[in-house]
Amino acid sequence: MKVIIWGCGDFGRRVLPNLISSGRYEAVAYTDNNERLWGQCLSSIPIIAPGQIMNKDFDMLLIVVSSPSAAERIKAQSVQLGVSWDKVANAFLDLQFMDLFLDQRICFIRGYADWVRSKEIEGNVAECGVFRGDSAKFINYYFPDRKLYLCDTFEGFDSNDMQHEKAYSESFEKSRFSDQAFFLETGGDFVMRKMTYPKNVLIKKGYFPESMLDVEDRFCFVNLDMDLYVPMLNGLRFFWDRMVSGGCILLHDYFSDVFQGVKQAVDTFEREREIQITKTPIGDGCSMALLKD
Ligand SMILES: C[S@@+](CC[C@H](N)C(=O)[O-])C[C@H]1O[C@@H](n2cnc3c(N)ncnc32)[C@H](O)[C@@H]1O
Known part of the structure; x- marks a missing residue:
């Protein structure tokens, strides 16, 4: 065509x-x-x-x-x-x-899962920002032997986080994503039906990071896809010290014109921790992988 x-x-x-x-x-x-x-x-x-x-x-x-x-x-x-x-x-x-917006990310997740297995890297996996489970289902599929935490409000963005984003990002305000109704049509049960290994999955419904505060675990792979500055910064703060050596945090929207807060969240995190994280673009024109030494 x-x-x-x-x-x-x-x-x-x-x-x-x-x-x-x-x-x-x-x-x-x-x-x-x-x-x-x-x-x-x-x-x-x-x-x-x-x-x-x-x-x-x-x-x-x-x-x-x-x-x-x-x-x-x-x-x-x-x-x-x-x-x-x-x-x-x-x-x-x-x-x-x-x-059309997913394929290269899926290849990366598959490749990273193979790498984790071949290097016998330990740790569980997580996704923050699940929506309808269309990337989560691949994480579950390619990490069949790992617990998968899935964090989402399942009710869209938090209104305070949106206010914060709109205050400095005109591109976000003008985009379709600034409509609070955008990420509403989903739910934990809906997402679970897409999982190949549902027994591995823990749905953490609610505002992140509060929804994960009871979790004590270590991670080899985390997909952060919450779009906005505040939750993405909180994602880095929560997961960075919980990543095992050789682990990877995949940040969606790092190169986005609409969600400019994602890159800013990384800059803020590096400044507040006084570190320079090893990063590599994954080739989808959108995501950045952050590698834990
Ligand atoms: C872009 S969607 C995720 C898309 C999904 N990863 C995919 O590829 O299909 C962003 C999701 O992040 C969730 N989200 C944003 N901020 C959040 C927060 N602070 N706590 C929990 N979920 C949040 C929204 O509810 C929304 O479902």
Whole structure:
């Protein structure tokens, strides 16, 4: 299927490698309303003006922008340009596209689990920020012999954390994620049904880090995916000293334009602990792995 991707920002960039490696899609062009981008390339794919869309042979126009109102405006604009409405898809509304944001992370989790096994590294595993369990199910699958703690309010972001984020991040405020209802449709039972080894899983429902204060354990792998500055900083404070040597904390959204608090949380943590953590990008354009010596 030939695809034009509308959106050259954070998410538009991330979607491309997975779109191509899925084998189901061919990206014929990017487009964007930012005219400074027209004529340039993104990962060798030409960026064309929206007005040139109809000159291209394509089957789907995939909108990949994080603001819901912008996505609506783009859809209307596309139809006005002559694109038939059934050719227009929104990567955030259609669940079939969710995998496009996950694949490389899954490869990393699989590879890290193999490494842990081969090096006989001990420790259990955790994820903070579970939502519907779409990354947690892979952690459970690839670490079949480890206890898996799954931490989430299962009721979306905490309102104080959101206020804090909005106070300094315009990009977050404008994004679809600033709607408190965004992460509501889930629950512990819903997530448990996706697990291959449910007996390994402990659901820790509630506000993190309070929800984990009764836990005394050591960890070899933790996926921190709570998006906002306050919980991500608390995640580092909670887990860093509980990581075994050779362990890894995977931080989602480190390179995100929308969730700029994630990188700031790492900077704050390094400053307050007076340490420089060994870090490596995992190649999904989004996540950073923090390695414990
Ligand atoms: C981006 S989603 C997680 C997505 C998931 N890892 C995946 O890949 O499908 C972020 C989640 O973090 C949770 N969250 C954010 N702050 C939290 C906190 N302080 N305590 C518990 N959960 C929190 C939200 O409820 C939301 O479900």
